[in-house]
Amino acid sequence: MRRRLLVGLVAGAVVLGLLAVGVVVAEGVARDRVEAEVRAQVRSALGLEASAPVEVRTSEAPMLLQLLSGRLDRVEVRADEVTFGGFAGPLSGAATGVPIAAGGAVDTLRVRFRVPEEQLAAASSELTDLPIDDLSIDGDEIAVRSEVEVLFATVPLGVRLAPTAVDGGIRLEPTSIRLGELELGVGDLRDRLGPLVADALRPQEVCIADQLPASIRLSDVTLDGDRLVLDLSGDGAVLDEEALAELGTC
Numbered sequence: 562m563r564r565r566l567l568v569g570l571v572a573g574a575v576v577l578g579l580l581a582v583g584v585v586v587a588e589g590v591a592r593d594r595v596e597a598e599v600r601a602q603v604r605s606a607l608g609l610e611a612s613a614p615v616e617v618r619t620s621e622a623p624m625l626l627q628l629l630s631g632r633l634d635r636v637e638v639r640a641d642e643v644t645f646g647g648f649a650g651p652l653s654g655a656a657t658g659v660p661i662a663a664g665g666a667v668d669t670l671r672v673r674f675r676v677p678e679e680q681l682a683a684a685s686s687e688l689t690d691l692p693i694d695d696l697s698i699d700g701d702e703i704a705v706r707s708e709v710e711v712l713f714a715t716v717p718l719g720v721r722l723a724p725t726a727v728d729g730g731i732r733l734e735p736t737s738i739r740l741g742e743l744e745l746g747v748g749d750l751r752d753r754l755g756p757l758v759a760d761a762l763r764p765q766e767v768c769i770a771d772q773l774p775a776s777i778r779l780s781d782v783t784l785d786g787d788r789l790v791l792d793l794s795g796d797g798a799v800l801d802e803e804a805l806a807e808l809g810t811c
Contacts, residue, residue, distance in 0.1 A: 592624040595633070603638050606805055607652070615640045633659040646772045647684040648676045650788070656800075663801045670777070670795035678787040701784050702736060709740075716741045722765070724789065726782045729811045731791075735763075758765030768811035774798070775809040 596617040603615050620627065620634035627633050643652040652675075658668025681703070682696040695706040703722045708715050711715050719739035725732050737744060769779045769791070777795035786788065798804070 563608050565726050588624055589693060591628060592619060595619060595624060595628070599636055599638065602800075603640065605802075606800075607640060609640060609643070609644050613640065613642065615642070628661060632663050632665075635659075643674065645674055646767075648674075648789075649680050650674060650676045654793075659800075664795045664799060668796070670793075670800075672777070672793040672795070674791040674793070675785070676789040676791070678789075681789050698784050698787050698789070703733065703784070703789075724782045724784065726779045726792075727766070729768065729779060729809060731767040731769060731779070731782050733765040733767070766811075770809035770811045773809050774805045775807045776804060778809070 596619055599617045600615045600620075604611060604613055604616070609615065616637075616639040618637040620636075622634050635655065637653070637655045639651065639653040641651045643650065645652070647674045652672065654670065654672035656670045660666065676698075678698050681698070682693075693705050693707055697704050699721070701723070703724060705720050705722065707718045707720070709718045711718075711723065717739075720735050721737045722733040723736050725734065737739075741778050773779070774795070774799035777793050779791060780794040781792040782789070783792070
């Protein structure tokens with residue numbers, strides 16, 4: 562009797578062990594497949610080549626349970642070479658409550674796009690109407706250098722611009738201007754020279770919304786080191802192909 566009981570216990574332990582191994586294997590396979598599918602969809606949405614490296618991380622919660630619930634707890638992605646609105650740079654993002662079935666909305670979505678200074682300078686014509694000779698990031702402002710005609714003379718012009726997010730775009734507000742060796746606040750320069758420097762004094766706006774899905778908006782613009790940082794949000798956004806094809810407006 563004891564022998565039969567011992568054999569039964571051993572057999573039961575072996576079966577449970579095999580089931581545990583099976584669950585672990587199934588969990589690993591499920592996670593790999595989910596992350597591969599997310600990677601493929603990110604490449605498609607961003608217009609990347611099939612071989613472009615895209616990092617994907619999913620929540621540490623059991624994948625099988627997430628699949629059974631119909632939602633992924635959290636998905637994080639990163640791609641180092643993304644082109645957007647004339648700019649190029651690394652993009653990272655995270656979404657929570659990601660539906661498994663197409664047509665469902667995520668709970669939250671946050672995306673960050675970082676534009677290196679050299680890319681910003683290369684796309685300077687997208688940022689301002691001024692003929693820019695040089696552009697750089699200096700602290701929390703963008704510094705541009707140009708030239709203007711003042712009283713039949715060509716005078717070096719330096720403008721410092723503060724970026725903010727407004728109405729679906731980037732607003733660049735002049736904060737100070739250097740005309741030759743003279744540095745003035747915007748108000749003082751407008752009073753003294755008026756129309757001669759009107760273009761330099763006028764805030765510039767760059768539309769971003771018309772290059773984004775309608776359900777995703779530009780929420781913040783900051784400067785970090787030598788990069789312009791665009792923060793996007795899309796709480797409740799639907800991330801299927803049809804929804805992403807519908808662009809916003811400014």
